[in-house]
Amino acid sequence: MNISYNWLKDLIETDLTPQEIAENLTKIGLAVEGIHPFANDFVFDIDLTSNRGDCLSHWGVAREISAIADCGLRIADSNLERNSANPDLVTIQDADLCHRFTARIIKNVKIKPSPEWLVKRLEAIGQRAVNNVADITNYVMHELGNPMHAFDLNKLAEKRIVVRRARVGEKMQTLDEVERSFSEDMLLICDSEKPVAVGGVMGGLHSSISDETTDVLLEVAYFKRDSIRQTSRKLGLATEAAYRFERGVDIENLIRASNRATELIIELASGVAGDFVDIYPTKREEISVELRYEKIKALTGLDVSNEEAARILTKLGFKSAIRNPQPAIFTVPTWRHDISIEQDLVEEVARHVGYDKIGVELPPSVGAGEYQPNEVRKFHLRQALANLGFDEAISYSFIDTKNDDTFELIPDLVDEELEEKFVTLQDSIIEGAVRMRPSLLSGLLDAVRTNFNHQRKDVKLFELGKVFATASNEMDLPKEQELFGLVLTGGETFEGKSMTGRELDFFDTKGALEVAMDAINLPSLQYKPKEIKHLRKGQAAEILFNGRTVGSIGRINDEISATYKFRQPVYVAEIDLQTLLAEKENAVFYKPLSKFPAVTRDVSFLVKRTTSYTEIIQTVQDQGFDLCKNVSFVDVYEGKGMADDERSVTIRLEYRSDERTLIEAEVEEIHRQILAEIETKLGAKQRF
Amino acid sequence: MSEQKQQVLEIKNIFEQEFSRFADVRNTINNLSLSVAENLRHEISEFKIKHTGKKSLIAEAKKLIGRVAPEERGTFGQFVQSVEKEIVTAIDGLEEKLKTYINEVKTAREAIDVTLPARRPRVGHLHPLTLLRQRIEDIFVSMGYAIEDDREIETDYYNFDALNIPEGHPARESQDTFYTTTGLALRSQTSTVQIRAMERRGAPLRVIAPGRVFRRDTPDMTHVPMFHQIEGLCVDKGITMAHLKGTVAEWLRRLFGKDTKIRMRPSYFPFTEPSAEFDFSCFKCDGTGTFEGERCRPCKGSGWIELGGCGMVHPNVLKNCNVDPEIYSGFAFGFGLERMCALMYALDDIRYMFDNDVRFLEQFR
Structure with a gap:
């Protein structure tokens, strides 16, 4: 995500240099991957983790800096009228998917290119300028974090909005000029007859701002996060708006964002503010989290005073109902969708104190290490x-x-x-x-x-x-x-x-x-x-x-x-x-070394090729002569001088006694018997 | 006596005359080829028999001693012997010279080029991933960790739910995870082993889980759809992030040298809270960012190498494994083995890891 240095300075009272801001942001978990000069500005390329939807705007980043650098935030309040003569301007039929919807009518606008300062701001963060009204909605989203959409009021049937799920077979051409069909689980923004926008994802082409537009309906709303994610995936539409709604925007910031955009439209497109409605059927539940201050040390090893911890959290927008005696209870700000347990608060404090302050020690040793069984x-x-x-x-x-x-x-x-x-x-x-x-x-x-x-x-x-x-x-x-x-x-x-x-x-x-x-x-x-x-x-x-x-x-x-x-x-x-x-390993046991010499005899047999070496060995072993200690392989020969279905196998027989030196005659007798058995049983012929 | 003496002198004369054909040998010996020298030696040994053997003239001459007057026998005998000795010495001298020469030539001929390659069957090579995994396992076993691995095809529960990755979380998108036709996941991180190990062993525990994981990444220089992770987990009473930092620092020091430094940056993972990413000071440039006057490659000139993620185990993960987060705390960390391997060996394309090209494999020891 791109954040402009000049823009940030509009929102915070700070003299920090771009370099210092980058270091601070990285330290608290908003990793700055690069600082790129742009005209007289600098642009931070921030790699934001998916839990920090609240930082997808200059305001969100400014809030983090105000806590780490302990400086003030500049907030401009608006004194625009907020009432409507038309109670039917907006109807929410599916309040489970659209939790809140605001609409502002701005009349007599002149659509033209944006002034240079606005174009520059957008270009600095990589956004393309279109026309003043469209650019303002984009600008305010990047400033305050709330996506918004401007409709050409005169293109809306009955000039009113109905927020509802899609009907079977409903279709619409989106701003990217693609005809899209919707399924019944998708939330659409409609007029009295037809869809005019995919809620929180993309507007429709027909009702979009054009050079002929004179009256605008400005939508700033809050949609259910999961619903936006599913719709965006199903349609294959990954937009800046959907990206923010998925991660969660500040439902309590809609009016401020709407007013900011309205004032800019009045200023830059010479519009006149008209009716305003705020339909808020699904209230956000307030979340309170208990913090035992000692948990900060227990989890991170950091020594942080209760006062410092409270200061950090307060700067980040947490409100503490009870500070003393412990535990303190903090109310989670409406823009934070990632905080629900004590450990989350510990992380907030720890990242602002600085992970570099965490000590380096080995856990006390227990037990012994082990490899996997095999x-x-x-x-x-x-x-x-x-x-x-x-x-x-x-x-x-x-x-x-x-x-x-x-x-x-x-x-x-x-x-x-x-x-x-x-x-x-x-x-x-x-x-x-x-x-x-x-x-x-x-x-x-x-x-x-x-x-x-x-x-x-x-x-x-x-x-x-x-x-x-x-x-x-x-x-x-x-x-x-x-x-x-x-x-x-x-x-x-x-x-x-x-x-x-x-x-x-x-x-x-x-x-x-x-x-x-x-x-x-x-x-x-x-x-x-x-x-x-x-x-x-x-x-x-x-x-x-x-x-x-x-x-x-x-x-x-x-x-x-x-x-x-x-x-x-x-x-x-x-x-x-x-x-x-899984089988049992061989156990090794010592065998006494023989004190008596062995007699060895090599013998070759002519055998059928179908007779295996194993059969020959088996025949020797099966006879069970104790004195025949070993039989081993010497050579096999086949080919020249042999019939095609025959081969010659040479084996070595080893005779030995553990009690005495053998005499020739007894070896001869056993050897003869062994050879005879091989010849009879396997049809082998002794060659030499 | 003078007749006999004359006869002996004649014998000597004959010898000298015949021996003169070898006169050149002494001077030209070093130019002789081995075969000529061997022939010569043979000739000389025959010559020796002829001139000193039983049937030689000098042997005959010895018989004359008896014919000399008894009082002159002594002198004559000495004379004969001196002549004989002269002959023998002359022949032996030459023979010895030839023998030495032949030995020298032969030795020279049998001299070997000791720089030729040894005679040794080719030795194979373990895969670089195995080599690195074994080194890391050794370090952790010595630090009291148990090595664990488990299933590669997992249920969504072990791959996601138990790790506090809720339905709808980006990490759960099927874009990232391989699914079987029956709806099982190929594990997308070895954190699954954390859960199974905690279920098996309970707390306290210290385990390292190296293993194969799968993500739907199209192969390119830095991505492959199958790779290896090493994950560490330590759960005990009183475990803090300082222990995490100390442990990560310790094993990286053992692997990359005692001056290695580490740093942690806040990050986000569903299964840890607080979460961090850990970097270590570049092993090539010692954290300076410059190597031999140029921008250091492994750390891209930053002096730091990003290695992996870590954090304190999320209480939901502990609870899922029946470990009470009010009593126990723990840290976990994980990193990719291929990336680490690529860094260590200056490998710019990790796809080679699974090509099994011998030209690649044989570079690692």
Whole structure:
């Protein structure tokens, strides 16, 4: 909001420089964002908070300065006659929306351009001059804060005003030359037949002041704040008047504002004051607020004497009924719509004493700090993944609906029975993104595409974030589940080296998941081959934890790759982190170190490709030989020299006793039995 | 004896004659290529066998010692040995020289450029928002605060009503808030966590709520429709605005250095009364507004950086959480993490935060 320095000086007795005024205003919460010179004037650009409708005028700002600088206000009273021969001039039919309405008739006006001083004043605060009468209504609004409207009296049917709600289908062309239709909850200013203005928002074109106007009806009224807000929003009409009515104007200042405007019209448009009516059906209730002076210190820590507190409040227009003994009771001025409780009064005093006077101290310490229950584990998870070369992604929570059927979601997230499985926004800001994501994968794939577009072909990303789905029970709020997802593609990369190493594959993805599980201190996951919607057949697995499916892992299928224009394999994994973090952490117990040497045997088997490594290991373990302490993976070979449906798997068996050194013969016997079982059970052939 | 001596001298002569083909080597050794030097060394070791081995002439000459008259044997023996030594020394000297040279060349050849990059797998990077959030959380945990988060999709009650934001308040306009088709709000501030935390924990409490929030802002350099806020809340008996100021000053000092100053300006928020905005002295220009002779960028030359809002918790908010405002008072403050990140890293476009462009992410540690 723009406020003129010269104009302010008309209203207050002060010698403060523009700079000093700006500092004072900022200090008390009317933040001055800039001081701009304009002709021989200075204009303050004030960023006003939405609660301070009372400061949307020079008078309101002057009042604040009079309190902070302790100086007087100049108020000019009027001695205009206030009576009417015409009791029907104004009728209020809907007093719940129009609390008070004043009208003044001014006759024989000459419409012409405003004098230069008035034009300058308006231009200084960024207002455009139109004609003398219109400019005066605008001027008085910026001076005293009450929006007002001047009608061409001769354009009003029966030359009278009816204030009522709109009727079905009622239309009118507003001043901006737009034809508008009204709904029945909107308040209109009408003549005996038709609407002539949208109450408190904008006047009608037909009844507006023109060069031919000779007689004027000047409206200064008070409208219900919520009603103005709704009407203004519905019509898409954000006007200066509506802006002020919404925030609340001073209902007790209507006559003064009307008189001020009337006198200016008499002076500048050579009019003659005529009838005046004041219809005030909905009286404002007086608000009294109790102030225990000690509350000022209790809330702000400021030491303020009772006298100083009372002085500040009085300067701001509060009237104190009882000062002593405590508590004092203050009557809230009619222009303040933001004061209703004791804390509000404390703030008034505190901001005028100055927040800079508030001390700086720490509250006495109690209790101990704590992270969120799993924050430390998540910290380790993030750090471990970063150490493994993954960058952390954060993607938008809303995604495009076109991803709806692309990804297989973690189990138990969506209820397939529901008609609306997903959480959907009413509309989007980023085009198409109305779906609250049920998976992290679309965001991660978008990120891969972004990086490919920048010629970055080796990408490893992970994300921790919430996904969303409709709850099965419609009374419940939507499900929010924290997942962990990762994506990787391209080759192994090294710090400071442009050339990449080996191409990354499924097992790098799996490795990253294992690192993640170690970081959150949980036992390892199991992987079971499975067809997964978004993954390529034969390179896809579901991930299980203690036999329960918690996610999926694999290579993005060709169809999705084509949509994203990926020309190289992309691997993803997604797991239900929230469920995993609810599991009990691994406890570590020391195992005695063996004193006896181990015997190891490497053995290769020719197996069908359908036989999994896990099956081989399981076959060894199932035999339950105590002396076979460990079985591990050495290598797998397929391709040249192998049948298409076969591969060679090499494993290492480790035999050891905790009590003695084993002799060759006993190892041989167990080893033979183990190999025989693998051959029989899995149809494997020992190669060497 | 002189015959034998003559014979030995002849042997010496033959040696010297044959050895003369290596005469140049001493002078040209430093110009030899490694392969020539290695060949030479091989040649010399064969030459050595030929001239000093069991079948060499000098070995033969030793047999002559027995044929010399016993009284001359001593002298002759010494003579033979001296010749032998001369031969051995000559060959060994050259051999040693070559060996040293070959080692030097080889070492030089195996010398590495120690300034080449280390062999180290590329390390990934945490998101700058995570890095900053973790730093701030650490500070507050050490000050006795509990970190809390909660739902991102909320009812109007938690997002607005409980926070004393009445129906019709501008902050409630749907222009600002995302709504689901079922009428729920994506939380537009982490203050929702204040309410849930107070409901759970009651008073007294100290919590910090970092979290994701949503507002219907069209993305531009300083706006994104999803961002992160950190909100602090302290409720206890006798809490004042001085505690608020002290707490904000303390954590900003821990983050930006001990000389950091803060100031509060009156403001308005429905959930606090009195309300304020807090600024801190610019970390770049130390509050002077000028950096290296130019107008300081983060603070736009004002010396102050506006960070967030704060105030004393509104009694209605306390009451909504069953905390008696006659017994307890509290302060709350909040600020945007993206904005703070942008300030700290001199980032001029916060949209990069959610692009997941590796060129962006890898700049932060």
